[in-house]
Amino acid sequence: MTGTDGINLDAYIRNIPDFPKPGIQFKDITPLLADPGAFRAAIDRLTEPFAGRQVDGIAAAEARGFLLAAPMALALGVGLVPIRKAGKLPFTTVHAEYALEYGTDRLEMHSDALEPGKRILVVDDVLATGGTMQACCDLVRNAGAEVVACAFLMELGFLGGRAKLEPTEIVSVLSY
């Protein structure tokens, strides 16, 4: 796909076969992060759909989600709420669990991170099965806030994660 500024962002995504395990093709964003023009184009394309709309904050899960969410928050002029793996956040937390291939994992957010009624954009680098984003949306909604949309740099359509998140609006810059 071509960026609005003519940059082909797909050219900055490196495919790593069989990482972190056999059968997974890892979408490596480090070439994109290393190129300021491509990085800016990615942030522009992620934020464009929200220009002029009411967004009160961005929430994102570690670690690659942070890399996109932080410049998006500055571009939209809103704050950033970090969502982290269990045991990383220092203040009191609330948590949400999501299914892994075997067992479950847990994401946490500070208990005072969001005020009820706030309109929050939730961001990650990749939409795969949708479990991670679903857990992030649960944290936002359980705090009484509203999920405006879920925004991804990449969507792996063949994994069907979109179905888990709809009818929430989904923005993905690159689709595979």
Ligand code: AMP
């Ligand atoms: P899921 O919960 O299955 O939607 O997985 C999404 C999370 O796992 C995101 O935070 C991604 O960073 C990561 N992820 C899943 N699949 C890939 C992939 N093929 N390449 C890079 N990251 C991935």
